[in-house]
Amino acid sequence: METFFARYRNLVVLLAMLVAQIIGLAMQVHRTEGGRMSVDRRDGSGVRLIRLWANGLVSPPERLIHSTSLGVASLWQNYLDLRHVRQQNQDLEKTVDRLRLEQAALLEDARQGQRLQGLVNFQQKYIYKTMPAQVIGSSGSMQSRVFYLDKGSDEGLRRDMAVITPDGIVGKVREVFAHSAQVLLIxxxxxxxxxxxxxxxxxxxxxxxxxxxxxxxxxxxxxxxxxxxxxxxxxxxxxxxxxxxxxxxxxxxxxxxxxxxxxxxxxxxxxLDRLDEVLVIISTEPRFPPDQQQDMATSETLKGAEAEAENAQKKASEIMAERLPGLIDPNLPANQQPLNDSTPPIPVAHTPQPLHPDRFTPGATQDHPTEPQTGQAGDAGQGVPAAAKPGTEAPQRRQP
Amino acid sequence: MSALTANTRRAVEVRRYPVLVYALVPLVALVLQAWLPRVLGNYAWFDLPLVVTVYFALGRRNPIEGTLMGGALGIFEDALTQHAIGINGIAKTVVGFLAASVGVRIDVENHTIRLMLTFLLSLLSSAVYVFIFRILLGLALEWSWIGELSKALGNAVIALLVFPLLDRFKTTD
Structure with a gap:
C-alpha cells in the first residue's frame, strides 16, 4: 500500500483536491422549485469564511493601489502643470502666469469636484437616505460582474441595499464585510x-x-x-x-x-464600466428636503386656520339661533316644544267646486234641476251650495 | 497514465525561489486581476493567477505543488466572485498538475513552447470552467469562443513578458 501511494502520490493528491472541491461545489448548489440548478443565495459559514479571507487578502492592497494611483495621478498632473507654467513663464508676465496657474488649478478642481458635486446634490435632493462610497476593486472575471466598495458593515451597509448613481441604478450589495462590500452589477x-x-x-x-x-x-x-x-x-x-x-x-x-x-x-x-463613486441607499424611509418640509408646515398651518375660521362661524350661527324668535317656546318643557312635534298636520277642510252643477250636485234644488251655474258665475257666492255656506241651514237633499 | 506522472528530470532542473516570491507573486496576481479590469473594462483578456500557476508549475516541476498552488489560487479567485467556490479551483488544479507534469518532459526555457503551453492550458482551463459550470452544476452560463480565445492569447502574451521577469528571482543551489 505504501508503495502504491508513494508511486502515485501525485495522482492521489490531484484526485483528493478534485474530489474535495467537487463535494464543496455540491454543497453550494441546490435545485430550485422550477427544476433548475442554482447557487445558494446565502453563503454557508465555510464559504463565507473563504470569501472573508480572500477579501481580507485582496482588499487592503486594492485600497492601497487605489489611493496610490490617485496620488500618482495628482502628482503627475501637478508636474505637467508646473512644466506648462514654466514654458509659459518664458513668454508671459509673472502676473499673467500666476493668474493662469490659478485658473488651471481652479479648472482642475472644478473638473474633479463636478462629479462629486453632482453626487452630493443628488444625495441631498433624493428622498431616501444614501451613503456615498468609492469603488476600489472588481472580481477580475468577465463572468462575474461585481465590484467592491470601500464601505462595509461598520459604516452601516447591509445586504440587498440598492447601489445607484445620479444617472441610474448600478446594482445591489451582495456581500458585506467590515470595511468593504461586494456589489452585484445589474x-x-x-x-x-x-x-x-x-x-x-x-x-x-x-x-x-x-x-x-x-x-x-x-x-x-x-x-x-x-x-x-x-x-x-x-x-x-x-x-x-x-x-x-x-x-x-x-x-x-x-x-x-x-x-x-x-x-x-x-x-x-x-x-457601469466607469464607476468611481456610487451611492448606497441605506434607508427607504422618505426624507423630505427643507423646502418641502417648509411647504408641508405651511400647508398644515393653513389647514389649522381654516378649521379655526369654520369653528368661529359655527359658534356665531349658534349664538344667532339662540337670539332669534323661533319655534322654541321657553314656557314649555323640552318634549312638548312645537319644534319637536312629529304629528302630521291637520289638512284644511275644502269642498271642491263643481264645474257643471246639476240636480245631483249636493245642495242643488229640484226647481233648477239642470240649470247650469256657470251662466251665473258672475257671482261666485251664488254657485256655492247653501250647505257649504256657514250660517245657513242644510237644504233638502234628493236621494238619487 | 504514465504520461501524466513525472519523476525523471526534476531532480536536476528544479527551480527554487525565495519564500517571499512564493507569497507575493500569487498575491500580486490576485490583486491585479481584481484591480485591472476596473481600468481596462471589457478588454481585460487575461487571467493572471493562471499565468502564475503555469509559471510555478513549469518551474518547480512538482505536480503536487502545481496542483496545490493552482487549487488555492483558483479558490481565491472564486471567493472574489459571487459564484460557487471551487469552479476556478478545479480548473486551475488540473492546469497546475498538467503544467508540472509537462514541465518535466519538455524544455520550458524556450519562449515559443512557453507561449504555446500557456495558450493551450488557458483554453483547457476555460473548457474545464465551462464544463463544470454548465454540465456538472447545470447552471446557466453564456460564453463565447472568441472571448475565451482572446483570453488565452492574452495569457500567452503576458506569459511571454512575465516569465523572463520572474526568472530573475530564481535562486541557484
Missing part, C-alpha cells in the same frame, strides 16, 4: 431587478447577458416596445425603490428559448 447574468417600461407599462425582469449588457426578459412580444423607450425600476423587488432610471431600450430581440417572448436589450443609464 448587467451580471445572476442579477435580477423588477423593471417597467415607461410608455407601454410592461413589466419585466432585468438581468445581464453574456456580453455584459442588461436586458429585460420575460416580456410578451409587443409591437409597441421600440428602441428609445425608457426603463424604470418597478419597485416590487424590495431592493430598488420605484421609479429610478435604469436605461433606455437599445434594441428588441426575439427570446431564443420562448417563441412568444422578446428580450429588450437596455443601454444602462449609469456608466
Amino acid at each position: 448587467n451580471d447574468q445572476t442579477s435580477g431587478a423588477g423593471v417597467i417600461l415607461e410608455t407601454t407599462r410592461t413589466r419585466g425582469i432585468l438581468r445581464g447577458n453574456a456580453a455584459g449588457q442588461p436586458q429585460v426578459v420575460g416580456i410578451m412580444a409587443d409591437n409597441r416596445i421600440k428602441p428609445g423607450e425608457r426603463v424604470l425600476t418597478a419597485g416590487g423587488d424590495e431592493v430598488f425603490p420605484r421609479g429610478l432610471p435604469v436605461g433606455v431600450v437599445e434594441k428588441v430581440v426575439q427570446d431564443p428559448e420562448r417563441d412568444s417572448f422578446i428580450q429588450a436589450i437596455v443601454k444602462p443609464a449609469a456608466h
Whole structure:
C-alpha cells in the first residue's frame, strides 16, 4: 500500500483536491422549485469564511493601489502643470502666469469636484437616505460582474441595499464585510431587478447577458416596445425603490428559448464600466428636503386656520339661533316644544267646486234641476251650495 | 497514465525561489486581476493567477505543488466572485498538475513552447470552467469562443513578458 501511494502520490493528491472541491461545489448548489440548478443565495459559514479571507487578502492592497494611483495621478498632473507654467513663464508676465496657474488649478478642481458635486446634490435632493462610497476593486472575471466598495458593515451597509448613481441604478450589495462590500452589477447574468417600461407599462425582469449588457426578459412580444423607450425600476423587488432610471431600450430581440417572448436589450443609464463613486441607499424611509418640509408646515398651518375660521362661524350661527324668535317656546318643557312635534298636520277642510252643477250636485234644488251655474258665475257666492255656506241651514237633499 | 506522472528530470532542473516570491507573486496576481479590469473594462483578456500557476508549475516541476498552488489560487479567485467556490479551483488544479507534469518532459526555457503551453492550458482551463459550470452544476452560463480565445492569447502574451521577469528571482543551489 505504501508503495502504491508513494508511486502515485501525485495522482492521489490531484484526485483528493478534485474530489474535495467537487463535494464543496455540491454543497453550494441546490435545485430550485422550477427544476433548475442554482447557487445558494446565502453563503454557508465555510464559504463565507473563504470569501472573508480572500477579501481580507485582496482588499487592503486594492485600497492601497487605489489611493496610490490617485496620488500618482495628482502628482503627475501637478508636474505637467508646473512644466506648462514654466514654458509659459518664458513668454508671459509673472502676473499673467500666476493668474493662469490659478485658473488651471481652479479648472482642475472644478473638473474633479463636478462629479462629486453632482453626487452630493443628488444625495441631498433624493428622498431616501444614501451613503456615498468609492469603488476600489472588481472580481477580475468577465463572468462575474461585481465590484467592491470601500464601505462595509461598520459604516452601516447591509445586504440587498440598492447601489445607484445620479444617472441610474448600478446594482445591489451582495456581500458585506467590515470595511468593504461586494456589489452585484445589474448587467451580471445572476442579477435580477423588477423593471417597467415607461410608455407601454410592461413589466419585466432585468438581468445581464453574456456580453455584459442588461436586458429585460420575460416580456410578451409587443409591437409597441421600440428602441428609445425608457426603463424604470418597478419597485416590487424590495431592493430598488420605484421609479429610478435604469436605461433606455437599445434594441428588441426575439427570446431564443420562448417563441412568444422578446428580450429588450437596455443601454444602462449609469456608466457601469466607469464607476468611481456610487451611492448606497441605506434607508427607504422618505426624507423630505427643507423646502418641502417648509411647504408641508405651511400647508398644515393653513389647514389649522381654516378649521379655526369654520369653528368661529359655527359658534356665531349658534349664538344667532339662540337670539332669534323661533319655534322654541321657553314656557314649555323640552318634549312638548312645537319644534319637536312629529304629528302630521291637520289638512284644511275644502269642498271642491263643481264645474257643471246639476240636480245631483249636493245642495242643488229640484226647481233648477239642470240649470247650469256657470251662466251665473258672475257671482261666485251664488254657485256655492247653501250647505257649504256657514250660517245657513242644510237644504233638502234628493236621494238619487 | 504514465504520461501524466513525472519523476525523471526534476531532480536536476528544479527551480527554487525565495519564500517571499512564493507569497507575493500569487498575491500580486490576485490583486491585479481584481484591480485591472476596473481600468481596462471589457478588454481585460487575461487571467493572471493562471499565468502564475503555469509559471510555478513549469518551474518547480512538482505536480503536487502545481496542483496545490493552482487549487488555492483558483479558490481565491472564486471567493472574489459571487459564484460557487471551487469552479476556478478545479480548473486551475488540473492546469497546475498538467503544467508540472509537462514541465518535466519538455524544455520550458524556450519562449515559443512557453507561449504555446500557456495558450493551450488557458483554453483547457476555460473548457474545464465551462464544463463544470454548465454540465456538472447545470447552471446557466453564456460564453463565447472568441472571448475565451482572446483570453488565452492574452495569457500567452503576458506569459511571454512575465516569465523572463520572474526568472530573475530564481535562486541557484
